[in-house]
Amino acid sequence: MLKKLAAATVGTVLFFAAGETFPAQAAIIRYDFSNSDGTLIGNFSFNQAAAADDQFVTVDEGLKIYATFGGQTYTEADDSLAAVFTNFLGEIPPGQGLGLQYVVNAFTINAENFIAGNSVQPVTYTASPVPEPSAILGLSVFGLGLLARKKQQSAKSSK
Numbered sequence: 001m002l003k004k005l006a007a008a009t010v011g012t013v014l015f016f017a018a019g020e021t022f023p024a025q026a027a028i029i030r031y032d033f034s035n036s037d038g039t040l041i042g043n044f045s046f047n048q049a050a051a052a053d054d055q056f057v058t059v060d061e062g063l064k065i066y067a068t069f070g071g072q073t074y075t076e077a078d079d080s081l082a083a084v085f086t087n088f089l090g091e092i093p094p095g096q097g098l099g100l101q102y103v104v105n106a107f108t109i110n111a112e113n114f115i116a117g118n119s120v121q122p123v124t125y126t127a128s129p130v131p132e133p134s135a136i137l138g139l140s141v142f143g144l145g146l147l148a149r150k151k152q153q154s155a156k157s158s159k
Contacts, residue, residue, distance in 0.1 A: 002066065015121075016139035024107075025049045025118075028045055028046070028047055028048070029045060029046055029047075029048050029090045029127070030043060030044070030045040030053070030062075030127070030128045031043060031044055031045070031092060031125045031127055032125070032126045033067075033099075033109075033123055033124065033125050033126070033127065034113075034123070034124060035114040035122070035123055036121045036122050036124075037121060037122040038110075039069060039070070039116075040067060040068070040069045040107065040114055040116075040123075041067070041068055042065065042066050042067030042068060042074075043065075043066055043067075043077075043128070044063060044064060044065040044066070044084065044100060044144065045063075045064050045117050046061070046062055046064070046084060046090070047061075047062050048089070048090040049057055049093060050062060050063075051084070051086045051087075051088070051089075051090035052088055052089075052090065055085060055086050055087060055092075056083055056084070056085055056086075057083060057084045057086065058081075058082070058083045059076045059079075059082050059083075060083070063076055063082060063083065063084060064076055065079075065082055065100070065102065067102075069106055069107055070106055071114070072106065074102075074104050074106075078104045079102050079103050079104055081103075082100070082101060082102045083100075083101045084099065084100050084101070085098045085099060085101065085111065086098055087098075089132070092125045092127075094124075094125075095112075096126045097111050097112065098111060098112075099112055099123060099125055100123070100125075109123055111123070
C-alpha cells in the first residue's frame with residue numbers, strides 16, 4: 001500500500017514539475033488536405049501563434065508541408081514561399097478563400113483550388129488535433145506507472 005502511494009506521489013510531482021518546466025505554448029494546428037478526385041493528399045502544420053499575428057503563416061515561421069501527387073512527395077522545401085492564410089484563430093473555414101498557397105512544377109494549390117495542367121478541382125481541408133506536450137507527458141507517466149505495477153506483480157508471482 002505504501003509503495004502505491006509513493007509511486008502516485010512521485011508521478012504527480014513529476015507531472016507538475018514538468019508542467020513548470022515547459023512554458024505555456026500555443027497549440028500546433030494540423031490540417032489534412034486533398035483534391036476532389038484524391039490524386040493529391042497531404043497535410044500541413046503550424047504554430048497557432050504564428051497565425052494569430054497576421055492570419056498568414058510562412059515556411060520561415062514554421063509551416064511544415066507534406067503532400068503526394070503523381071507518385072511524388074512534396075514538402076515545404078519544394079516551395080520556400082509557401083504560406084497559409086487563416087482566420088485569427090488559425091482556422092480555415094470553407095468558402096472564405098483561405099488555405100494553402102503552394103506552387104511546385106507539377107501543380108499549384110491556391111487556397112480552395114487545386115490546379116494541374118488544364119484541370120481545376122476544389123481542395124478540402126480537415127483540421128486534425130495535435131496533442132499538447134503536457135498531455136503526452138501525463139500519458140507517459142501513467143504508462144510508466146502501469147509498467148512498474150506489472151513488473152511488481154510479475155516479481156511477486158515468481159516468488
